[in-house]
Amino acid sequence: MKTNAQIEEIRRDTFSELIIRKGRKADAETPVKHVMVCAGTGCTSSNSEEIISRLRVQIEKHGLGETVKVVQTGCLGLCAKGPIVIVHPDDCMYTMVTPEDVSEIVESHLVGGTPVTRLSEGDSQVVKDFFNKQMRVALRNCGLIDPENIDEYIAFDGYKALAAVLSEMSPSDVIQTVKTSGLRGRGGAGFSTGTKWEFASKNEAERKYVCCNADEGDPGAFMDRSILEGDPHSVIEAMAIAGYAIGSNQGYIYVRAEYPIAVHRLKIAISQARNYGLLGRNILDSGFDFDVDIRLGAGAFVCGEETALMASIEGKRGEPRVRPPFPAEKGLWQEPTILNNVETLANVAPILLNGAEWFADLGTLKSKGTKVFAIGGKIANTGLVEIPMGTTLREIVYEIGGGIPGGKAFKAAQTGGPSGGCIPAKHIDAPIDYESLIELGSMMGSGGLIVMDEDTCMVDIAKFFLEFTVDESCGKCTPCRVGTRMMYDILDKITQGNGTEKDLDELERYARVITKTSLCALGQTAPNPVLSTLKYFREEYIAHIKEKRCPAGVCKQLIVYAIDPEKCTGCGLCKKNCAFGAISGEKKAPHAIDPEKCVKCGMCLTKCKFGAVTTK
Amino acid sequence: MNSNGCARDMIDEENARFEGITSRHKDSKGGLIPILHEVQELYGYLPDSAFVRISKTCNIPLSEIYGVATFYSFFSLKPKGKYEISVCMGTACYVKGAGRILDRIREELDIDVGDCTEDGKFSLSACRCLGACGLAPVIKVNEQVHGRLALADVSEVLNQYE
Ligand SMILES: Cc1cc2nc3c(=O)[nH]c(=O)nc-3n(C[C@H](O)[C@H](O)[C@H](O)COP(=O)(O)O)c2cc1C
Ligand code: FES
Numbered sequence: 140m141k142t143n144a145q146i147e148e149i150r151r152d153t154f155s156e157l158i159i160r161k162g163r164k165a166d167a168e169t170p171v172k173h174v175m176v177c178a179g180t181g182c183t184s185s186n187s188e189e190i191i192s193r194l195r196v197q198i199e200k201h202g203l204g205e206t207v208k209v210v211q212t213g214c215l216g217l218c219a220k221g222p223i224v225i226v227h228p229d230d231c232m233y234t235m236v237t238p239e240d241v242s243e244i245v246e247s248h249l250v251g252g253t254p255v256t257r258l259s260e261g262d263s264q265v266v267k268d269f270f271n272k273q274m275r276v277a278l279r280n281c282g283l284i285d286p287e288n289i290d291e292y293i294a295f296d297g298y299k300a301l302a303a304v305l306s307e308m309s310p311s312d313v314i315q316t317v318k319t320s321g322l323r324g325r326g327g328a329g330f331s332t333g334t335k336w337e338f339a340s341k342n343e344a345e346r347k348y349v350c351c352n353a354d355e356g357d358p359g360a361f362m363d364r365s366i367l368e369g370d371p372h373s374v375i376e377a378m379a380i381a382g383y384a385i386g387s388n389q390g391y392i393y394v395r396a397e398y399p400i401a402v403h404r405l406k407i408a409i410s411q412a413r414n415y416g417l418l419g420r421n422i423l424d425s426g427f428d429f430d431v432d433i434r435l436g437a438g439a440f441v442c443g444e445e446t447a448l449m450a451s452i453e454g455k456r457g458e459p460r461v462r463p464p465f466p467a468e469k470g471l472w473q474e475p476t477i478l479n480n481v482e483t484l485a486n487v488a489p490i491l492l493n494g495a496e497w498f499a500d501l502g503t504l505k506s507k508g509t510k511v512f513a514i515g516g517k518i519a520n521t522g523l524v525e526i527p528m529g530t531t532l533r534e535i536v537y538e539i540g541g542g543i544p545g546g547k548a549f550k551a552a553q554t555g556g557p558s559g560g561c562i563p564a565k566h567i568d569a570p571i572d573y574e575s576l577i578e579l580g581s582m583m584g585s586g587g588l589i590v591m592d593e594d595t596c597m598v599d600i601a602k603f604f605l606e607f608t609v610d611e612s613c614g615k616c617t618p619c620r621v622g623t624r625m626m627y628d629i630l631d632k633i634t635q636g637n638g639t640e641k642d643l644d645e646l647e648r649y650a651r652v653i654t655k656t657s658l659c660a661l662g663q664t665a666p667n668p669v670l671s672t673l674k675y676f677r678e679e680y681i682a683h684i685k686e687k688r689c690p691a692g693v694c695k696q697l698i699v700y701a702i703d704p705e706k707c708t709g710c711g712l713c714k715k716n717c718a719f720g721a722i723s724g725e726k727k728a729p730h731a732i733d734p735e736k737c738v739k740c741g742m743c744l745t746k747c748k749f750g751a752v753t754t755k
Numbered sequence: 756m757n758s759n760g761c762a763r764d765m766i767d768e769e770n771a772r773f774e775g776i777t778s779r780h781k782d783s784k785g786g787l788i789p790i791l792h793e794v795q796e797l798y799g800y801l802p803d804s805a806f807v808r809i810s811k812t813c814n815i816p817l818s819e820i821y822g823v824a825t826f827y828s829f830f831s832l833k834p835k836g837k838y839e840i841s842v843c844m845g846t847a848c849y850v851k852g853a854g855r856i857l858d859r860i861r862e863e864l865d866i867d868v869g870d871c872t873e874d875g876k877f878s879l880s881a882c883r884c885l886g887a888c889g890l891a892p893v894i895k896v897n898e899q900v901h902g903r904l905a906l907a908d909v910s911e912v913l914n915q916y917e
Contacts, residue, residue, distance in 0.1 A: 516846070
């Protein structure tokens with residue numbers, strides 16, 4: 140247990156130690172350096188753990204243990220160039236580091252004082268462009284602190300908002316501030332966070348609950364996981380603030396079991412917060428009690444829906460129920476409950492520290508603040524970015540994202556995951572905010588943004604999302620269980636080359652019914668990927684139906700493999716690898732594929748070193 | 756100690772852990788799902804016998820336990836292979852060709868998603884975003900992630916596992 144004065148002391152001491160990470164030069168007498176290594180899921184997958192352990196060994200070996208500190212951080216965002224190593228205070232970022240590079244970094248930079256330009260200069264422009272237009276509020280600490288050390292969170296104003304709230308503000312002041320800031324839910328629907336808290340605060344009950352939605356269902360998005368991995372305390376602090384605001388003493392974080400690193404760091408963070416008395420009884424001597432527990436999800440997308448999530452915490456099948464009553468009235472165990480998304484919560488402490496007006500000044504008229512996006516797909520700089528609301532898609536794709544690789548053309552960006560839609564190239568200058576995305580037939584969603592190029596088939600993408608909803612529909616209501624299946628079957632038929640034009644009308648008709656009659660938002664939004672691709676890429680559907688042709692060369696039944704005689708050198712590699720004997724040709728002469736024997740397995744395509752195999 | 760005794764010790768140890776799990780969560784609200792998580796961690800999957808024991812110790816109808824366990828895709832009622840392959844079918848991986856990778860692995864191992872090879876070596880599943888979209892397309896074999904995977908690399912990756 141610590142008093143507020145003790146926490147302040149920790150803040151002062153740790154901050155003076157960490158200040159070199161904020162660009163302040165250390166004095167020459169004590170050449171302290173912090174070597175930050177990204178240990179987010181992306182960089183861990185490309186072996187950053189090995190880099191960390193080699194760094195530690197080498198640093199010890201060179202007797203630098205006293206002055207150089209190796210820090211494992213959360214995701215910095217530039218996953219495409221990972222693993223990333225940053226050396227403070229030299230403001231030096233190394234990209235695509237391998238374990239073999241470690242001794243050079245240690246010997247040349249840390250011992251000799253000469254940065255390894257080979258690893259820092261190649262991508263320096265990319266790094267500049269990537270971070271230039273970003274603004275970090277929710278991700279403020281990701282990459283800056285060690286997520287497993289509460290002192291580092293405290294150093295950068297962590298738990299300061301909670302202390303201020305408990306000592307100076309009434310619950311209704313807190314709610315008013317959050318309301319005035321204009322913060323809206325980042326989990327998808329964009330509902331006013333302050334208003335939601337107000338509803339729950341007004342409902343009198345013995346017990347109330349604060350839940351955090353860390354179920355991150357959008358397949359292809361990892362914003363929430365990165366916040367939990369990089370800055371778990373920001374979520375815990377906000378939950379305690381929310382608890383104070385609505386009059387609740389118990390919080391639950393519902394997190395996907397598939398996120399082992401996030402779960403591990405959350406557990407550490409909760410136990411550290413309890414040790415410091417920032418969770419538990421009588422927090423900071425204010426008389427307010429609040430604790431947080433973790434509940435693991437178990438791989439059901441529908442559990443992201445609020446009533447289903449609560450059923451799952453109760454230990455039942457995660458099936459949604461009809462609303463009203465809304466959770467603010469009857470939620471978990473029939474008590475008033477609020478549910479907020481991870482990123483929503485990560486914005487709360489900065490709002491209370493910097494004031495509602497500061498936040499309300501960021502973004503657009505109706506969408507305040509920033510939004511984190513996980514950009515992926517056919518884009519150079521895949522990763523995590525946080526931008527002010529109102530930034531255009533063009534800025535994200537071309538300036539931050541570095542454009543489309545391989546000189547291909549931008550075709551569309553998909554947002555909102557299985558509930559969202561595609562934004563075509565002609566709307567690339569649209570500002571990203573809640574309203575304009577809805578207007579374009581997509582939605583903000585939780586922040587997945589997948590870029591597609593000319594090689595992506597839009598019918599196939601629509602089918603991909605429908606397959607996902609068919610799989611994930613909980614089966615409780617008929618329109619969603621049966622309707623999505625019927626839509627999927629039609630899409631499948633079209634990609635096989637057996638569609639008719641009447642099928643397109645049928646798709647639209649089913650979509651209307653499913654949207655209107657499904658029980659929860661899973662079903663209500665499931666047709667969106669089909670409707671938006673039909674709206675912007677109808678000609679592609681028509682090509683599949685009338686010409687039996689897949690313009691992007693994706694749909695297996697409709698493509699023919701062939702060899703371009705101009706490019707074929709006759710090396711024979713494809714012939715050797717074809718398990719079906721479909722390729723013939725003399726050495727050094729152009730080869731040919733027999734369409735009768737070809738099963739379209741794609742082996743020749745992957746083996747050809749000259750790009751001579753075509754699929755059109 | 757002979758090998759029989761050793762095996763018996765292991766079974767005793769497993770039983771003790773099982774009882775620890777049920778007694779820890781038995782009286783807490785919403786304890787069934789945490790129990791299933793931990794039991795799956797213990798055995799690698801959820802065997803039938805475990806359902807019966809959970810039902811008896813925690814006084815929850817077998818039908819309810821079964822209903823919950825089959826609702827969530829994370830719970831597996833079948834044993835997994837020595838190496839569990841998860842192919843990421845998240846959107847970012849999909850647009851980069853994860854579907855073809857999955858097809859190739861299916862052909863290579865001659866099993867379907869959700870199944871295990873006859874020798875118990877590999878089991879195959881499709882999962883959603885692993886959070887490594889920067890490396891798409893991605894597959895995971897047990898805890899090891901293989902990224903930027905080309906179709907041509909598939910057999911080589913599988914051959915790494917003995
Ligand atoms: C099918 C479905 C899946 C959802 N998945 C998520 C999710 O993964 N993460 C999330 O925060 N919200 C998700 N939501 C939205 C939540 O129901 C809820 O609106 C949100 O968590 C509220 O928090 P917010 O107001 O802070 O956004 C989902 C909704 C539906 C209908
Ligand atoms: S979509 Fe495969 S790792 Fe994200």
